[in-house]
Amino acid sequence: MKTEVYSWRVSADLKTDLEREARRRKISLSAALDRAAQEWLKNRTGDPDDAARQQPLQRAAAACFGKFAGGNPRRAESARQTLQERLRRKHAR
Secondary structure, eight states: OOOOOOOOOOHHHHHHHHHHHHHHHHHHHHHHHHHHHHHHHHHHHHHHHHHHHHHHHHHHHHHHHHOOOSSSHHHHHHHHHHHHHHHHOOOOO
């Protein structure tokens, strides 16, 4: 038995699509939304503990990736300026 109410705003297009799908399946809009919510909960990935389990795995994997050797440890800080200079040179007349 349903006793709780939940409401939210959706775009007109989404509402139309939901109503059309409910009619196609010959069910009420609320039944279609119930099914969608139940399916989403059933198929969701990950759990709160998953992040804690993933961190050591990611650290171990990162150790195997290697690094790029570019010779400029401050490259990220000057990337915009460098790119603008290259574009100016390329498109200079």
